[in-house]
Every structure is written in C-alpha cells, then in structure tokens.
Amino acid sequence: MRDTVVIAAQTLLLAVLAPAVVGYVRFAKARLQGRRGAGVLQPYRELRKTFGKGMVIAESASWIFHVAPFAILGATLAAASLAPVVSAVQPADVLGDLFVLTALLMLGTFFLALGGLDPGTAFGGMGSSREMTVAALTEPTLAIAILTLALTTGSTSLGVIAGSVLKTPAYAVGPGHAMAFTAFLIAMIAETGRLPVDNPSTHLELTMIHEAMILEYSGPYLALIEWAASIRLALLLTLAANLFLPWGLAASLAPSALAAGFVAILVKLGVLGLLLALLETRVAKLRLFRVPELLALSFTLALLAAASSFFTR
Amino acid sequence: MDATFSRLTMTAASAMLLLALVVLWRRHVSAYITAFRTQSVVLAFVGGVVAWYGHVPELFFVSVVILILKGWIVPWVLSGMETRRHSARELHPLVNTETSLLVCGALAVAAYEISRPLAEVMNLATRGGLPVALALIFVSLFIVVSRREAIAQIVGFLMLENGIALLALLGAYGVPLVVEMGVFLDVLLGVLVMQAVVYHIYETSAD
Numbered sequence: 200m201r202d203t204v205v206i207a208a209q210t211l212l213l214a215v216l217a218p219a220v221v222g223y224v225r226f227a228k229a230r231l232q233g234r235r236g237a238g239v240l241q242p243y244r245e246l247r248k249t250f251g252k253g254m255v256i257a258e259s260a261s262w263i264f265h266v267a268p269f270a271i272l273g274a275t276l277a278a279a280s281l282a283p284v285v286s287a288v289q290p291a292d293v294l295g296d297l298f299v300l301t302a303l304l305m306l307g308t309f310f311l312a313l314g315g316l317d318p319g320t321a322f323g324g325m326g327s328s329r330e331m332t333v334a335a336l337t338e339p340t341l342a343i344a345i346l347t348l349a350l351t352t353g354s355t356s357l358g359v360i361a362g363s364v365l366k367t368p369a370y371a372v373g374p375g376h377a378m379a380f381t382a383f384l385i386a387m388i389a390e391t392g393r394l395p396v397d398n399p400s401t402h403l404e405l406t407m408i409h410e411a412m413i414l415e416y417s418g419p420y421l422a423l424i425e426w427a428a429s430i431r432l433a434l435l436l437t438l439a440a441n442l443f444l445p446w447g448l449a450a451s452l453a454p455s456a457l458a459a460g461f462v463a464i465l466v467k468l469g470v471l472g473l474l475l476a477l478l479e480t481r482v483a484k485l486r487l488f489r490v491p492e493l494l495a496l497s498f499t500l501a502l503l504a505a506a507s508s509f510f511t512r
Numbered sequence: 513m514d515a516t517f518s519r520l521t522m523t524a525a526s527a528m529l530l531l532a533l534v535v536l537w538r539r540h541v542s543a544y545i546t547a548f549r550t551q552s553v554v555l556a557f558v559g560g561v562v563a564w565y566g567h568v569p570e571l572f573f574v575s576v577v578i579l580i581l582k583g584w585i586v587p588w589v590l591s592g593m594e595t596r597r598h599s600a601r602e603l604h605p606l607v608n609t610e611t612s613l614l615v616c617g618a619l620a621v622a623a624y625e626i627s628r629p630l631a632e633v634m635n636l637a638t639r640g641g642l643p644v645a646l647a648l649i650f651v652s653l654f655i656v657v658s659r660r661e662a663i664a665q666i667v668g669f670l671m672l673e674n675g676i677a678l679l680a681l682l683g684a685y686g687v688p689l690v691v692e693m694g695v696f697l698d699v700l701l702g703v704l705v706m707q708a709v710v711y712h713i714y715e716t717s718a719d
Contacts, residue, residue, distance in 0.1 A: 373519055374526030374644070381530075492609040496537050499617035500530070506621050507526065507644070 202290035205452065209289070210280040212461075217433035218242035218426065220468055225400075227476035242429065246422050254418035257318040267314030268416065268423040271307045275427040278303035279434045281357055283441050285460040286449040287365055289358025296355040301342040304390070307427065308334045314424075315412030326411025329487065333389050333396065333408065336494035340386040343501040347379040348442055350508045357438075361445045371444065378504035380443045385497035387435040389490070391428070394479040396490050433468070436475075440467035517565040518637045524558045525641035525648070525678060529620070532651045532671050536612050539602050541594045544667040545587050548674075552582035555674050558681055562638065566685045574692050578677070581696055586670065586703050593663055593707055596714070607658045616651045623647035638682040645682055648675035662710045666703070673699060 222239040229236025256264065281300045283289040295303075312330050315323035349355045351370050352363040364370045389396040392409035401407065413424050441448055447463025449456035485493060531551040535544055559575030562568065605612060623646040631639045652675050655668030677695075680687050 369515065369519075374522045377523065378526060378530065489609075492537060492613070495610040495613040496533065499533060499613045499620075502617045503526075503529070503620050503647075506624050507522075509624070 206291045209284040213279045217429040220433045221429040224472045231480045249422035252418040260318045264317040267310045268420040270310040272423045272427040274303045274307035275430045283358045283361045287362035292356035292358045297345045305338050318415045322411045322414050329408045337386040337389045340498045340501045344379040344383040347504040347508050361441050365445045375504045375508040378500045382497045382501035391432045395482045395485050436471050514637045520561050521638045522640045525644040529648045545590045549587040571686050619650040620647035623650050641682040645679040
C-alpha cells in the first residue's frame with residue numbers, strides 16, 4: 200500500500216509539474232531574448248483551452264489515429280512512474296529498470312510516429328520518417344548512457360543507481376560519468392525536440408519534426424499529446440538531475456527528507472531549464488542532414504563512457 | 513590522495529580524447545585549431561598534476577613549455593596558414609562524419625582492449641589513463657588518414673604527438689628532460705617546415 204502511494208505521488212508530481220517546466224523554459228528563453236514572455240503557468244491555460252475545444256478529424260484517419268494520443272500519454276506516464284523524483288527509495292524498481300524505461304519511451308515515440316502517418320498527409324509522413332531517423336540513434340544512446348552508471352553502481356534499477364551514487368560521491372567524479380552525462384544531454388535534446396535538432400516554437404518550417412507529426416491533431420487529442428511531450432521533457436530533465444547529480448535526493452521516506460528532496464528537485468529543474476534556455480538562445484538549428492552526425496557523436500560518447508567504466512571500477 | 517591523482521589524470525585524458533572526437537564532427541579549420549589549442553592546455557594541466565602528485569618537479573617546467581609552445585606558438589602559426597588559404601572554407605573529409613565517429617568509437621574500444629593487460633600489471637596511480645592515451649593516438653592517426661586538406665592533416669599529426677606525450681606522462685611520469693626538449697624542437701621545426709611546404713602546395717595547385 201505504502202509503495203503504491205509513493206509511486207503514485209512521484210508520478211503525479213512529475214505529471215502536474217511538467218507543463219510548468221515547459222512554461223519556465225519558454226519564459227527564461229523569452230527573457231534572454233529581450234521579450235517579456237508569457238508567465239510560467241501559460242501551458243496550463245493552453246492545455247485547459249485545448250481540452251475544451253472540438254475536434255476536426257481527417258476522413259482518412261483509422262482507429263490508430265484515435266488510440267495514439269492515449270497510448271503516448273500512457274507510455275510516458277508509465278515511464279515517469281519508474282523515475283526517482285523526490286526520493287531514492289523507489290518501490291517501482293521491482294516493476295522495471297532502465298531498459299523498461301527506454302522501451303516505454305520508445306513505445307511513446309512509436310505511437311507518435313504512427314499517429315503522424317495514419318491520416319496520410321504529406322507533412323505527417325515526413326515528420327514521422329524524420330522522427331524515426333532521430334529516435335533510432337537517441338534511444339540506444341540514452342540506454343547506454345544510463346548503463347554506464349549501472350556498470351559503476353552494479354544495478355540497473357534507477358532508484359538503486361541514484362541511491363548508490365548518493366552514498367558514494369566518488370562515482371560521480373570521473374571520465375565515464377562526464378562523458379555519459381554529455382551523451383545523455385545530447386540525446387535528451389534530440390528526444391524532446393529542442394533547438395539544435397528541432398525547433399519547438401515554429402509551425403511553419405519544412406524542417407520541423409515533432410510539430411509535423413501532430414499537425415492533424417486538434418482539441419483534446421492535441422492536449423493529451425502536448426501534455427505527454429511536456430512530461431517527457433520533465434522526466435528526462437529529472438533523470439539527468441537525479442541519476443548524474445543526485446545530491447539533495449531524499450535517502451529515506453521521512454517527511455523532512457522528502458521536503459528537502461522536493462525543494463532539491465525544483466532547484467535542479469530550475470537550473471537545468473535555465474541551461475536549456477541558454478543553449479537554445481545561443482545555437483542555431485542544425486541542418487537536418489547534420490543531425491545524425493551529432494547523434495553519432497553522442498552515441499560514440501556513450502559507448503566510450505561505458506567502455507571506460509570497466510577501468511574505473 | 514592517490515584516488516584524486518588517478519581521477520584527475522583520467523578525467524583530463526578523457527577530455528583530450530573528447531577534443532579529438534570533436535574535431536571529427538567540426539568542419540572548419542578554425543575549430544580544428546581551437547580544439548588542438550584546448551587539448552594542449554589540458555596536456556599541460558596533466559603535466560602539472562603528474563609533477564605535483566608524482567613529485568617530479570622538472571615536469572612543471574615541461575608543462576610551462578607545452579603551454580607556451582603548443583598552446584600558443586603552434587596554434588598561432590596554424591592560424592596564419594589558415595588565413596593564407598584562399599580556397600573553400602569548409603573541409604571535405606574522405607570518410608563521412610557518422611562513419612568516422614563510429615570507426616573512432618570502435619578504435620577506442622580496441623585501444624582499451626589492447627592496453628588492458630598492460631594497465632593490469634602496472635601499479636602506477638595513472639594506469640587508468642593509459643588506454644585513453646592509446647585511444648587518442650589511434651583516433652588522431654585516423655584524423656590524419658581520413659582528411660583531404662593538408663592543414664587538417666597537420667592538426668591530426670599534432671594531436672597524435674599530444675597523444676604520445678600523454679602516454680609518456682602517464683606511463684612513465686615523463687621522459688628525461690633532454691629528450692623532452694628534443695621533441696619540442698622537433699615539433700616546432702616540423703610545423704615550420706610544414707608551413708612552408710603547405711604554402712608551396714597552395715601556390716602550385718589550387719588546393
């Protein structure tokens with residue numbers, strides 16, 4: 200019973216916090232670019248508005264088009280339930296480890312691509328094919344980068360990884376760790392469709408990836424997909440914060456430790472979100488044909504990190 | 513103390529390898545030169561760390577020379593060569609970027625595997641960095657053979673030299689001072705000769 204509550208509370212926290220993370224990154228970006236920017240809570244208002252709207256569905260759409268938004272949100276929520284958010288004591292460790300997490304994220308991407316293909320429009324198909332090109336390299340990179348930590352700590356369960364890095368800070372200083380973190384960040388940017396790979400704030404570009412796939416969606420379905428996308432961003436930022444830099448994470452379930460863990464994750468998300476906004480302000484979008492090169496770089500880094508962790512043990 | 517020593521040298525060695533990998537991804541000569549300059553500064557840092565923890569005071573002198581020669585003079589000469597190059601700014605590698613990154617990943621893993629027995633029998637605190645140094649040598653060699661433009665090949669060759677210096681620092685806490693000075697003179701002379709030769713190449717053929 201207690202385990203269920205812990206898992207549900209952490210998942211719920213991530214799901215509720217996610218739109219605010221997106222709003223915060225947008226706000227920080229606007230300020231860096233000298234604009235006033237919408238408030239941090241703007242994505243919630245957008246979600247409420249989109250949920251209340253009617254839907255226009257293409258005649259050529261099959262049942263897959265209707266299933267996809269629920270499958271995407273479901274897979275993303277299931278993946279989010281595995282992550283240690285506030286406490287390193289994560290009962291969901293018995294349900295799945297880092298491979299399950301990667302597979303669930305991949306499942307969400309898969310349904311997103313299917314949903315883009317289904318109505319048979321040119322933009323949707325283009326977006327799906329691009330998304331698959333990117334995903335084929337990012338998912339293994341994410342898995343190998345986390346696997347590096349698993350090799351150092353001796354467990355593939357996310358909670359145990361965070362806990363043992365917390366107990367032995369020496370694990371967190373070293374070449375393998377740094378390379379894995381870099382690889383993870385590059386893969387995360389590609390996976391969440393942020394700037395050097397995909398531009399999250401335009402809809403009118405021939406190079407768009409994420410927006411092209413969801414072009415046919417409207418109303419509540421669009422809201423579900425947008426919400427899932429924000430959860431994915433929050434989840435990956437949380438993983439980056441809590442697996443690679445786990446300080447502040449609660450080591451037990453005592454109320455004071457949990458409160459400290461809650462503050463810590465807010466601070467860490469704030470810092471990482473600010474870094475993301477800084478990066479997005481500084482870099483220009485890559486040409487689409489250079490994206491696989493960047494991803495190959497991150498894959499090589501992850502591979503080297505995993506190989507070098509055999510030496511530091 | 514020993515743990516810090518080993519961590520510091522390993523992290524710095526990995527940073528040097530990382531800079532060699534970055535070169536594979538970039539397409540402009542100025543990025544190549546910046547990567548080489550940063551790599552040389554990191555090499556000087558490794559020299560300082562080995563001098564401090566390994567109690568080899570003469571290495572302090574060596575790292576200062578590295579800093580001046582490879583961190584300042586050689587990049588300066590290279591930048592001069594680059595400004596005299598009139599042809600297209602972008603480099604065209606013989607092997608495409610994805611393939612060369614994956615090849616270098618495989619090369620690095622091979623280097624790890626080859627040097628594993630060596631690292632196991634040694635008892636120096638820096639032994640963890642040996643595979644990384646060997647990987648750096650392999651990757652730099654790949655840069656030399658896979659680039660078409662002469663200036664990119666020179667940067668690859670200088671990185672190869674950095675890798676050998678790193679191997680000497682980590683594997684033996686540096687070679688005797690006389691040998692080190694000889695190597696420095698060789699590098700300086702080599703770069704100057706290459707500068708003249710490359711200038712002739714540009715003169716006689718349009719790249």
